[in-house]
Amino acid sequence: MKKNFLVLFAVLVTVLSCNTNSEKIGFVNNSELINTYQEKIDMEAALKLEIEAFQKRTDSISQAFQKEAQGFQIKAQGMKPEAAQAEYQILGQKQQMLQQRIQQEESEIQQRSQASIDTLIKKVRTFVKDYGKQNGYTFILGSNEAGSVMYGKDEYDLTKIIAEALNAAYKEAK
Template identity: 60%
Template sequence: MKKISLLVITLITMASCQQTQKIGFVDNSKLVNEYQEKIDVEAKYKTLIDASNKTTDSLAQSFQAEYQEFQAQANSMAQDKAQERYQQLGQKQQMLQQQIQMAEQQIAAESQKEIDSLISKVRTFVKDYGKSNSYDFILGSNDAGSVMYGKEGDDLTATLVKALNDSYKK
């Protein structure tokens, strides 16, 4: 009886060792950077940044013209009036700088929020892909070297980029 149970345990152990796990990997940065939605988000924010820069340039030119006009008139003004106007221009310059900084921060925050959402969407997609295609593991490779080597047949990057982009087009 003891020998039979030992034989059964040995057979079960050997059978469980024979099961292979399905493992794949993806290049994280390539997966995200070639995802069309990320490309679209970057283009959207580039347009917003360009528009913001044009507005900033316009405000700066307007302020510069106003300041130069003041400098031209400063010598003919009473000293207390010139000092008052100089302080007004200094305050206006500070307000403009704060306005520009707030606009830049708002664009950066919105952009980061969309990128974070996009990365979360990619992770969920990879997880669902792994489940639906019976993968035990899908590893992510990056510059830090989390996957130092993988057979080309196990590289799912191109497959997942295509599937992500197809899903996005829908």
């Protein structure tokens, strides 16, 4: 992995050092671009509402089950031990089913969220690629926490320009 990075870095340095005036190079801050993209902001707001609704349903189900369990405890005091044990097992099975249903729904929300994020990232990459082609860029590099672009002159930072164009395209498509 380090060897591939070093080879890629060497090639990039070579390409950049051989840069003629006809080549156009820029970079974007990946995190900033994604985080200022209105579609992501809208997606997060919708996801937050979905999670809040899920939590309300979960709380309601839990409260109803707790009331049922408390009612059973009172009722069990007047029952024969065998009958109380049988009802207790039924109550335990019901609790397991409720927990499985909650876990399944939580997993579905996570999968939908991840799929949305993946789709969003692909959309942004495609947009940046098209932007580069339409505006005559030889390279548009992405900077991130891992340091793929460790330094770039501010004049080559396309983050704000591309974010504005991306948000304008999203607004038009809406």
